[in-house]
Amino acid sequence: MTDAVPPKGTGPLARREARLAWGLLSPTIIAVSLVVLLPLLAIFWISFKPVSLADLRPPEVVLREDLRGDDKAVGDTPSIRYRLRNSSQEQPIRGVSFSDTLPDGLTVTELDPRCTLDGTALACDLGDWEGGFRDTLMIPVTVDQTYLDNGIEPDQTDPVTAGRAVNVLTSGNFTFENFARIFDGDEFWGVLGVTLFYAVFGTVGALLFGLFAAMLLNKSFRGQGILRGLYLFPYVSPVIAVAFAWVLLFDPFSGSANALLIQMGVTTEAINFFGQRPLALIMVTVFEIWRYFPLSFLFILARMQSIDTDMYEAADMDGASPFQQFWYLSVPQLLGILSVLFLLRFIWTFNKFDDIFLLTGGNAGTRTLTVNVYEQAFAVSNIGAGAAVAVVIFACLLAFSIFFLKFISQEEGL
Amino acid sequence: MNFLRHGYVTGPLLGALWMFVLATTVAVTMSFASGDAFRPSILFSLIWGAGLGAFAITLPALRAAQIGAGVVIALVTYLGFGPVLSGADAGTMPVLIGALILAGCAAVSLWVILDDCPAGPLNRHEFEGAVIRFLTGFGYIFFTAIVVIPFYVMLMTSLKNQAELIQNPLDFTIDLSQGWDLFRSYDELFRQFNFGTYLLNSFFISVLTVFITLLFAVPGAYAVARLRFSGRAAFSRSILLIYMVPMIVLALPIYIAFSMTGLRNSLSGIIMIYPVTTIPVALYMLQGYFRGLPAEIEEAGLMDGLSRLKVIWKITLPLSLPAMASVSLYVFMIAWNEFLLAFMLLDDPSKFTLTRGISSLNSSEIPRQHLMAGSVIATVPIMVLFLGLERFMTKGLTAGGVKG
Numbered sequence: 001m002t003d004a005v006p007p008k009g010t011g012p013l014a015r016r017e018a019r020l021a022w023g024l025l026s027p028t029i030i031a032v033s034l035v036v037l038l039p040l041l042a043i044f045w046i047s048f049k050p051v052s053l054a055d056l057r058p059p060e061v062v063l064r065e066d067l068r069g070d071d072k073a074v075g076d077t078p079s080i081r082y083r084l085r086n087s088s089q090e091q092p093i094r095g096v097s098f099s100d101t102l103p104d105g106l107t108v109t110e111l112d113p114r115c116t117l118d119g120t121a122l123a124c125d126l127g128d129w130e131g132g133f134r135d136t137l138m139i140p141v142t143v144d145q146t147y148l149d150n151g152i153e154p155d156q157t158d159p160v161t162a163g164r165a166v167n168v169l170t171s172g173n174f175t176f177e178n179f180a181r182i183f184d185g186d187e188f189w190g191v192l193g194v195t196l197f198y199a200v201f202g203t204v205g206a207l208l209f210g211l212f213a214a215m216l217l218n219k220s221f222r223g224q225g226i227l228r229g230l231y232l233f234p235y236v237s238p239v240i241a242v243a244f245a246w247v248l249l250f251d252p253f254s255g256s257a258n259a260l261l262i263q264m265g266v267t268t269e270a271i272n273f274f275g276q277r278p279l280a281l282i283m284v285t286v287f288e289i290w291r292y293f294p295l296s297f298l299f300i301l302a303r304m305q306s307i308d309t310d311m312y313e314a315a316d317m318d319g320a321s322p323f324q325q326f327w328y329l330s331v332p333q334l335l336g337i338l339s340v341l342f343l344l345r346f347i348w349t350f351n352k353f354d355d356i357f358l359l360t361g362g363n364a365g366t367r368t369l370t371v372n373v374y375e376q377a378f379a380v381s382n383i384g385a386g387a388a389v390a391v392v393i394f395a396c397l398l399a400f401s402i403f404f405l406k407f408i409s410q411e412e413g414l
Numbered sequence: 415m416n417f418l419r420h421g422y423v424t425g426p427l428l429g430a431l432w433m434f435v436l437a438t439t440v441a442v443t444m445s446f447a448s449g450d451a452f453r454p455s456i457l458f459s460l461i462w463g464a465g466l467g468a469f470a471i472t473l474p475a476l477r478a479a480q481i482g483a484g485v486v487i488a489l490v491t492y493l494g495f496g497p498v499l500s501g502a503d504a505g506t507m508p509v510l511i512g513a514l515i516l517a518g519c520a521a522v523s524l525w526v527i528l529d530d531c532p533a534g535p536l537n538r539h540e541f542e543g544a545v546i547r548f549l550t551g552f553g554y555i556f557f558t559a560i561v562v563i564p565f566y567v568m569l570m571t572s573l574k575n576q577a578e579l580i581q582n583p584l585d586f587t588i589d590l591s592q593g594w595d596l597f598r599s600y601d602e603l604f605r606q607f608n609f610g611t612y613l614l615n616s617f618f619i620s621v622l623t624v625f626i627t628l629l630f631a632v633p634g635a636y637a638v639a640r641l642r643f644s645g646r647a648a649f650s651r652s653i654l655l656i657y658m659v660p661m662i663v664l665a666l667p668i669y670i671a672f673s674m675t676g677l678r679n680s681l682s683g684i685i686m687i688y689p690v691t692t693i694p695v696a697l698y699m700l701q702g703y704f705r706g707l708p709a710e711i712e713e714a715g716l717m718d719g720l721s722r723l724k725v726i727w728k729i730t731l732p733l734s735l736p737a738m739a740s741v742s743l744y745v746f747m748i749a750w751n752e753f754l755l756a757f758m759l760l761d762d763p764s765k766f767t768l769t770r771g772i773s774s775l776n777s778s779e780i781p782r783q784h785l786m787a788g789s790v791i792a793t794v795p796i797m798v799l800f801l802g803l804e805r806f807m808t809k810g811l812t813a814g815g816v817k818g
Contacts, residue, residue: 018643020722024633025649028693031630035690036656039667046667056673216553227554229804233561236800238751240769241789245568248782251583256567259583260445263501264453290560298808321538322546344657351660354753358773370662377666390663397658404658 040394046387048174053381059088059131061096061161067154071143077109080154082124082137084161090131093163099123100159105147109140129163178388182376194281195368199350202288203342209289210296210341211334215326217297218304228301235294243358246287250274280364284356288349296341303337304330343404347397369393419541421471421533428548429467429524434459436523437497439555440516444498446566448508449585451501459497462487466520470528484521488513523551565793572599572787579782599787607784608763609791612771616750616792619684619767623749624742626689627696631741634693635700636726640709650701656694661754669758679762687755692745699744703737704730739806743799750796768792 010018062085069078080102086093102108102120111117115124115137126135182188217228234242250257250273258270273283307330315325353370356362362371369389377386418424437454444452466483473479490496491513498516500509527547530540570586571579573596578585588596603609637643638650668687669678677683707730715725731738756770766774772788 014642017641021637021641021643021646024637024641028630028634028697031690031693032656035668035687036659036664039664039671040659042667042670043663046670056670212553213557216550216557225804227558228808229801230561231557232800232808233565233797236747236796237565237793238753238769238772238789238796240751240753240772241568241793242564244772244776244785244789245564248571248786249564249567254580254583254782256446256583256586260442263445263451263584264441322542347658351658351662353660353662358753370660373662373666383666383670386666390666393660393663397660401655401658 043387043390043394046384047178047391048176049384049387050173050175050177051383051387053378053383054088055091056383057087059086059091059093059165061085061093061098061129061163062087063098063159063161065100065155065159068138071147071153074143074145074148076143077140078143080106080139080141082139082159083134084126084136085134086129086131088131088165091165092131093129093165096126096129096161096163097124098126098159098161100154101157102141103147103152103154103157104150105144106141106154107144109142112137112139115139175384178382178384181382181385182372182388182392190365191367191369191372194366195350195370197281198285198288198352198356198366198368199346201285202292202349202352203345205285205289206292206345207296207338207342209293210298210300211338213293213297214300214304217301231297232294234291239291239354240358242291243287243355247274247359250283274360275364277365280360280366284359284366287359288352288355291355292345292349296345299337299341300334303334307333343400347400347404350396350400351393369396419536419538421531421536422468424531424536424541424544425467425471425528426464427467428527428544429465429470430460430463432524432527432548432551433463433466433497433520435552435555436516436519439559440512440519441498442559443515444500444508444512445584446563446586448505449582449587450504450508452504452508452512453499455497455499458490458495458499462490462497463520463524466524467528470524471531471533474525474528474531480521480525484517486517487520488517491516527551568786568789568793572783572790573597574783576781576783599781599783600791603784603787603791607771607775607788608766609768609771609788611764612766612768613791615681615766616768617795619681619688620746620749622685623688623692624745626685627692627745628738628742630689630693631696631700632731633726635697635704636730638697639701639704640712650698653694653698661691665754665758668755672759678759679765681765683759684756684767687759688749688752691752691755692748695748696741696745699741700734700737703734707733736806739803743803743806746799747796750792 064083066081066083067078068081070076071078082098082100084096084098100122102117102122104120108117112124114126115122117123122139124137129135213231217224217231249255252258252270252272252275255270255273257273258267261267262270271279274280311329312325315329320328351370352368353374356366356368356371357374360366362368362375367375370393373386373389373393375386376389377383418427434454434456437459441452441454444450466487469479469483487496491498492510494500496513496516497520498512500512528544529547531544532540536544566586570588573588574586590596638646638653672678672683677686711733712725712729715729716722720728751769752767753769753773756767757773760766760770763771763774768788769792772785772792775785775788
């Protein structure tokens with residue numbers, strides 16, 4: 001009789017379950033890898049490439065065909081003219097050739113040495129072209145009656161061009177210039193400083209405001225639901241709508257805020273809130289606080305409402321004053337959610353692009369790293385440099401994430 | 415700090431501060447509502463507020479004292495040496511209304527703030543209670559003001575015209591006699607700027623995004639929540655990490671790839687991208703909810719011969735309808751509000767989404783009220799959804815709100 005032993009390894013049922021799980025997850029995994037992981041790898045690749053916005057269209061052969069001279073009667077001798085050029089001013093094209101079909105009834109009298117004619121099929125081999133190269137081919141022909149009868153002109157048939165161009169995105173051409181460029185000078189440290197200021201103060205401010213708002217609403221009274229809904233408005237409305245409303249409100253010429261401040265005697269002349277250093281940076285941070293305090297408020301309120309009221313009653317019996325209750329009872333209870341919120345919001349504020357882009361466009365000392373990606377890639381048209389900034393952002397985030405994962409594993413609930 | 419804890423110190427001090435808060439609020443409100451010049455006076459606010467505070471401490475329970483104090487404040491404000499001063503050209507009606515509002519608020523609220531404070535030394539409870547009531551009142555006014563003002567400016571600007579706005583930026587009164595003509599900015603947006611198409615595009619994209627997201631996220635969330643497989647813990651943790659990749663970093667390669675494949679400038683390109691940005695959030699929210707459902711019901715279904723997919727379809731989904739509603743709303747909101755990708759990937763005005771359409775209005779040739787009318791058009795649907803389904807929305811926000 002053999003001894004009964006517990007089964008080892010995974011049984012068929014467990015394997016089936018795991019297979020099903022991966023099957024259910026695979027659409028998500030595939031989609032996410034295509035849209036998140038692949039672009040991330042691409043960013044690393046591009047950051048070492050000398051790519052500008054113009055390089056996104058690979059160089060190609062541009063060909064124009066027309067007929068020079070009369071073709072109205074039998075015996076006329078017009079010429080078919082092919083004008084060709086390289087669409088790129090810098091990139092060469094190798095092995096340029098084109099082929100075309102001549103209309104019936106045109107007899108070629110003299111053929112360019114680079115071309116061959118097989119029946120009505122014309123093929124020309126033009127060799128290698130440097131950037132910005134232009135060429136013109138003239139092919140003299142004699143008109144027959146068939147041509148006049150058919151009425152098909154030479155430029156009615158589309159010539160086919162061919163040529164191998166080196167695409168800078170896939171070539172083996174690498175450079176460190178992008179990184180050298182973005183780390184060059186004081187600009188980078190300025191941008192990093194602005195980003196950290198924005199992220200730290202935006203996050204802390206939103207947390208403090210959220211805490212204050214949560215304490216206001218952590219009691220039931222008539223209209224509590226309405227106020228709670230109202231206080232969430234900044235967060236749920238489209239960023240573009242509220243950002244433009246702010247820009248208008250603080251406009252130096254026709255803004256209500258300036259008119260109000262002047263009328264109240266706070267200032268004598270209009271303040272350009274979003275246009276001068278360092279006020280613009282403070283204003284975009286204030287906007288960030290305004291837009292995201294509802295989120296912290298919601299989380300903190302949810303946590304507050306789950307705290308047991310018995311504790312406060314006991315503290316009341318023991319004679320703790322309201323401030324003491326807040327400091328010694330509420331704050332320790334809220335510390336967990338506050339720190340989780342801080343980490344998450346910090347990373348998200350660090351990543352924020354739309355808000356600053358819409359409010360100031362990164363001018364007046366408000367250029368953060370994310371705005372710098374856009375600025376480098378599209379305003380300066382240097383995609384490579386933009387990608388290099390993106391890599392820097394990613395490196396920062398990786399550092400945050402390691403810290404975050406270490407921390408969050410101790411925090412339950414998330 | 416102990417000297418503060420006396421009825422005749424706390425009362426006037428809080429009274430003065432509170433009067434200044436009220437005066438500023440009334441001045442701002444009346445300026446915005448009437449367009450006339452109102453401003454708070456620091457000196458008069460402090461003097462009258464302190465006086466009123468002392469008065470409230472002395473006569474805490476007397477209704478007549480309250481009414482008398484209100485009448486005095488209204489009178490001095492109307493005569494021009496109260497906490498709120500009005501400009502010389504301000505109309506009689508607004509000044510009177512302002513004075514009455516200020517007096518009413520001050521007389522009622524100050525007595526509430528100083529409710530339990532005796533006219534002598536205060537203990538910690540009484541003092542801190544008064545301070546907290548003051549801070550609470552201040553908080554309500556402050557948060558309501560900062561939230562309401564930008565939206566009020568947005569709405570009112572959309573109903574006015576450029577010339578009126580530049581002449582007096584504070585004058586938000588609207589001439590109701592114009593009738594439907596008030597909405598001419600909206601009319602022009604829909605007639606000349608194609609906003610009808612943008613609205614439809616946005617709606618279509620958002621709804622489709624919700625459906626595709628759920629199609630991907632529900633099976634994924636179920637697998638993470640219920641099925642056992644190696645790598646489950648790592649997977650559910652890395653979902654959170656995907657949140658942390660900034661959109662702009664992804665937008666650049668997506669822009670390049672779309673330029674090369676010709677997907678740029680097409681709605682199908684947008685629909686391919688949007689759901690992927692929302693799938694991780696939806697998956698994370700749903701798996702949390704699925705975990706809370708009792709597994710016994712599903713096991714009973716399995717015993718009775720349902721397959722796993724049938725269990726999801728017939729048992730799990732019907733049970734999680736509230737969570738599905740939250741997730742759908744949240745995803746709809748993200749897709750509706752999305753700006754960056756639409757801005758980078760769409761150039762052709764016939765394919766704009768609403769947010770992209772609004773950003774195209776931001777030029778010096780197009781009057782400001784059009785920009786604001788566009789903003790209102792984008793904001794109203796999400797507000798209506800939000801207010802109508804606030805319960806689900808709040809839940810959805812708390813569950814998925816880790817995403818910016």
